[in-house]
Amino acid sequence: MSEQATMMSDVAKDAPMAAAAAVAGATPSPTSSAKPKFDLTLYLVTSSTLLPPNTTLESHIESAIKGGVTIVQLREKSLDTAPFIALGKRIHSITKKYGVPLLINDRVDVALAVGCEGAHIGWDDMEYATARKLLGPSAIIGLSVSNITQASLAASTTVDYVGIGPVFPTRTKPDAATPLYPGGVRQILELVYSKRPDLPSVAIGSINSSNIQAVLYKSRPAEGLPLAGVAVVSAIISSNDPESAASGLLSLYKSPPPWAPPPPSQPTVFTHFYLPLILSKVVSIIRSIKEHKPLVHQITNGVVKNFSANVTLAIGASPIMSEHIEEAADLANIVPQSALLVNMGTAGPGERRLYATAIRENNKAGKPVVFDPVGAGATGMRRETVRWVLDECGYVDVIKGNEGEIRTVAGEGIRMKGVDSDSVGGVDELAKVVKAVAGRERSVVVTTGATDVLSDGNRTVLVSNGHPFQALVTGMGCALGSVLAAALAVHKDDKLMSCLAAILLYNVAAERASKADSSKGPGSFSVAFLDQLYEIGEICARGEGGWLDGVKVEFV
Numbered sequence: 182m183s184e185q186a187t188m189m190s191d192v193a194k195d196a197p198m199a200a201a202a203a204v205a206g207a208t209p210s211p212t213s214s215a216k217p218k219f220d221l222t223l224y225l226v227t228s229s230t231l232l233p234p235n236t237t238l239e240s241h242i243e244s245a246i247k248g249g250v251t252i253v254q255l256r257e258k259s260l261d262t263a264p265f266i267a268l269g270k271r272i273h274s275i276t277k278k279y280g281v282p283l284l285i286n287d288r289v290d291v292a293l294a295v296g297c298e299g300a301h302i303g304w305d306d307m308e309y310a311t312a313r314k315l316l317g318p319s320a321i322i323g324l325s326v327s328n329i330t331q332a333s334l335a336a337s338t339t340v341d342y343v344g345i346g347p348v349f350p351t352r353t354k355p356d357a358a359t360p361l362y363p364g365g366v367r368q369i370l371e372l373v374y375s376k377r378p379d380l381p382s383v384a385i386g387s388i389n390s391s392n393i394q395a396v397l398y399k400s401r402p403a404e405g406l407p408l409a410g411v412a413v414v415s416a417i418i419s420s421n422d423p424e425s426a427a428s429g430l431l432s433l434y435k436s437p438p439p440w441a442p443p444p445p446s447q448p449t450v451f452t453h454f455y456l457p458l459i460l461s462k463v464v465s466i467i468r469s470i471k472e473h474k475p476l477v478h479q480i481t482n483g484v485v486k487n488f489s490a491n492v493t494l495a496i497g498a499s500p501i502m503s504e505h506i507e508e509a510a511d512l513a514n515i516v517p518q519s520a521l522l523v524n525m526g527t528a529g530p531g532e533r534r535l536y537a538t539a540i541r542e543n544n545k546a547g548k549p550v551v552f553d554p555v556g557a558g559a560t561g562m563r564r565e566t567v568r569w570v571l572d573e574c575g576y577v578d579v580i581k582g583n584e585g586e587i588r589t590v591a592g593e594g595i596r597m598k599g600v601d602s603d604s605v606g607g608v609d610e611l612a613k614v615v616k617a618v619a620g621r622e623r624s625v626v627v628t629t630g631a632t633d634v635l636s637d638g639n640r641t642v643l644v645s646n647g648h649p650f651q652a653l654v655t656g657m658g659c660a661l662g663s664v665l666a667a668a669l670a671v672h673k674d675d676k677l678m679s680c681l682a683a684i685l686l687y688n689v690a691a692e693r694a695s696k697a698d699s700s701k702g703p704g705s706f707s708v709a710f711l712d713q714l715y716e717i718g719e720i721c722a723r724g725e726g727g728w729l730d731g732v733k734v735e736f737v
């Protein structure tokens with residue numbers, strides 16, 4: 182079963198057939214005794230004002246149900262009572278035909294008059310206890326929650342589900358609360374689970390086909406119930422083809438996201454016992470880069486473009502530096518093995534749309550994305566770009582930065598003096614931060630420095646190879662992003678393993694370069710470094726692993 186397929190709540194599991202039986206059956210009214218089963222998977226919230234011209238809500242809802250909508254909420258803010266009831270009755274006669282529950286937003290009186298399956302209420306509406314008293318025990322009642330306090334209050338009631346949102350900024354609800362983004366949804370899911378482990382949740386707020394999989398993936402808590410569904414307004418209501426819009430969303434909901442390794446691929450166990458196996462995989466990943474010559478689309482800063490392109494070539498991959506939104510989709514699909522690097526080194530707010538498009542296109546194409554939050558902790562603008570990328574641009578497979586950058590991503594109020602980083606804690610403490618960020622983002626996090634710290638949220642590894650000259654060559658960290666991207670392009674099953682291969686290649690090459698007769702300082706070192714990247718690639722192409730004899734790897 183796919184990851185998302187397992188996300189349905191217990192209540193929802195038997196639906197839609199059970200819902201069909203229960204809702205279309207003899208006792209559908211809120212005042213009857215048996216509560217209809219309901220399935221939150223694809224929850225349609227209406228808004229007549231968003232309908233395309235010359236269409237009706239009735240036909241739109243019917244088509245959307247044919248496309249797979251599992252529950253409908255009638256939200257009509259500007260209708261008077263009588264026309265609202267009349268519309269509700271018309272819609273109910275349609276939803277009943279398909280066994281799909283109909284809920285009324287806000288207006289418990291309208292829900293009673295329509296005789297539909299229940300209501301959805303917010304904090305400015307009728308109190309939950311009163312709504313329950315009026316609608317009876319068999320009504321489905323949902324409650325909106327926008328923060329932890331509301332979630333805690335909701336979970337202390339007998340409400341049937343909570344609607345968590347807004348996930349993203351929304352135009353369909355002008356008075357909406359601050360966006361939660363998938364990370365905020367996850368915190369609410371954890372809280373709800375801790376108080377009422379059986380309570381299902383649905384997320385709402387500008388969810389559409391471009392972000393549904395990222396919302397489901399990134400909001401999934403480490404333990405407890407994931408989302409039982411997503412609620413959608415304009416992605417279906419504003420569509421000219423609501424049936425296809427709904428079926429497209431449902432199919433995305435049910436498929437594993439392209440960035441998740443397909444089961445049953447098992448990540449390698451990271452312990453010293455398995456070191457020989459791990460190192461043999463490192464050799465095979467580097468050999469694979471030479472073999473497949475993956476394309477690395479790099480949206481990077483002007484300081485490092487030339488060096489990064491040369492590093493990419495030296496390891497046997499193929500660089501293309503491009504900052505054009507118009508070619509992002511083509512580049513994501515040009516060859517089977519490619520990856521995207523987004524490096525925000527000299528970017529301003531003008532680049533954010535490009536980042537969103539390129540990341541989403543690569544997500545869609547199943548191509549890995551590496552994000553380098555250069556100088557993240559230096560300015561407010563950079564912090565906002567980091568937030569934009571992580572909250573609003575889909576999914577990044579790897580976040581790579583120096584200590585100051587990764588601590589900023591972690592939410593620490595680090596003040597970086599520019600793009601360089603100082604160490605503020607010990608490696609053990611840093612490893613905990615890196616692991617926590619990786620768990621939170623469900624991405625691999627690579628933190629560079631004298632000791633590099635890599636984690637996927639479960640496994641954490643320290644690598645102390647490398648040479649101090651690396652810190653004296655501008656773009657050393659940025660160009661590492663290209664190597665990480667190349668390794669991921671050829672090996673997606675175990676991303677932490679790909680990153681480890683890239684880091685070992687990079688830092689052993691630096692050690693070997695520092696020992697070259699020609700290496701007299703950072704300048705000549707950087708030339709010898711390119712030679713060593715190439716040399717190690719050649720060694721790996723022969724299947725030899727002797728160059729890894731001196732690796733300083735620790736599993737924590």
Ligand SMILES: Nc1ncnc2c1ncn2[C@@H]1O[C@H](COP(=O)(O)OP(=O)(O)OP(=O)(O)O)[C@@H](O)[C@H]1O
Nearest residue numbers: 583629630631647648649651652655656657658659
């Ligand atoms: N003192 C050091 N000893 C050994 N290796 C180092 C040292 N400092 C950096 N490195 C290595 O250099 C590479 C780049 O890391 P660094 O932390 O300097 O990146 P960065 O600050 O992002 O660089 P830039 O912004 O110039 O691109 C990594 O592979 C890291 O392991």
Ligand SMILES: Cc1ncsc1CCO
Nearest residue numbers: 482484526527555600656
């Ligand atoms: C120096 C510098 N400034 C912005 S990006 C960059 C390259 C190294 O991070």
